Amino acid sequence: MKTIICGAMLATAVAAMPATAQETINLTVAASHPLVVPWVGMIKSHFMAKTDEILAGTGNYKIEWNEAFGGTLYKANATLTSVEEGITDVGWVFSFLEQAKLPLSQASSNAPFATSNPPVLLEVMGELLETNEAFREEWEQHNLKVVGLTATDLYDIYTKQPLSGIDDIDGMKISAPGVLGNWLRGTGANAVDGALTTYYTDVQTGISDGVLTLALGALPIKIYEVAPFINRFDGGSAFSGAVAVNRDTWDGLPEEVQNAMIEAGKYYTVAHGQDLVERHEAALNKMVELGANQNPPVQIVEMPEGETLKWVNKLPDIAEDWAAPLEARGIPAHEFLSAYLDGLRARGEVPARNWDE
Known part of the structure; x- marks a missing residue:
């Protein structure tokens, strides 16, 4: 009887304990271009939304996004440095305008008319980011963690x-x-x-x-x-850039949040490639x-x-x-x-x- 009573008391005590508090993480997300530009709009509708959806599955973390799209923080000539220096935590880096700092990223632009299939181009560039050390280092040396890739339509x-x-x-x-x-x-x-x-x-x-x-x-x-x-x-x-996270910000994020962003970034890249095909005509x-x-x-x-x-x-x-x-x-x-x-x-x-x- 005593064991039963103690067990009941323990169960009552556990039930009365507060659930683990959800941690809110404040992040700034920005772009030089406005949301009406499709690949920028999809940062919000796909990358951010997918990250939120994944995190909601456990309820451990919630991101409070501070949005600064449309050049409110920086212009097109400063997309890389703004993420690199932490002016924004997450941002679209426009590689076309970064020939000196991202030289290998200009390969598709300097080998034009090689493909008219954006999903395939993105798949190849994603593979190279994983397998080609020089390409990956080109981005990471600028204090960046790449989570999604962008390309152009025709x-x-x-x-x-x-x-x-x-x-x-x-x-x-x-x-x-x-x-x-x-x-x-x-x-x-x-x-x-x-x-x-x-x-x-x-x-x-x-x-x-x-x-x-x-x-x-x-x-x-x-x-x-x-x-x-x-x-x-x-x-x-052509390959046009990447959605990237400031490395200092990235290293400070819980592993669960990092994994959510990686998954959301892949989802964004695939969806963006297909969107380019469907919406061009x-x-x-x-x-x-x-x-x-x-x-x-x-x-x-x-x-x-x-x-x-x-x-x-x-x-x-x-x-x-x-x-x-x-x-x-x-x-x-x-x-x-x-x-x-x-x-x-x-x-x-x-x-x-x-x-x-």
Whole structure:
């Protein structure tokens, strides 16, 4: 009887004990671009939401997100340093504008038109991040933990007047982000360095005559209002950056939170790649719809058969121009370029030009 009574008393005491308190973790998440840009919006709708969902499963931790999207903390030219220095805990790093600090990350941009399949490109880059020490170290040396990857949909040239082919851009000023200005070499066009946040004003004020950009970026910034002719080349996809966590912040997070973010980052990357495929065509059609009543109305100008290949063949050997100086600095650019292209080929992709040969 005594044992039964003691057992009952113990059970009552345990039941009366408070449950383990949930720990709230405050994190700032930021981007230079606004939420209407799809891959930025998906940081909130996919990466953050998935992290929250996973953590809610145990109830041990809850993240209080302090959101600073749309350049409220920093602009496009400071995405890497802002995460590196802890200005934000989590942020999208725009690798196009970080050629000096993230040289290997420019491989796909310097081997253009290698694939028009963003999910495959992201899969290859994710594999390289895990298996290629030089690539991983390139990011980690900047006090970063990469949790998700981003790519682009397909590139077209948006202009004030329609093009009949790639030869027409000879002498034009075309806005392009950082390294993608190399895609204009050999065409006679002059590259104007810029980003989605500057394109509209650049064209509107005459700084440039048009823009080399992607549909999912062009739609939310309404570039079609000032450059209504979408000259469709269906240029290839490229690696554009990563969702990264400041390493000091990362090291201070509980393992359960780290694991949740890793899983959420993989979910974000896969969802983002598929989103690029599904929304590209829809974005083009939406711009035509929205610009139907402006003067001139928005038009998709289909390029003649072979114009994209003609464009590719106009380019000098930009892959070698990129790789050679890196090799001189001891950075294995040739090896990385081959690994990237071999990864694509192994998955059935056929690059328009074999940049590693």
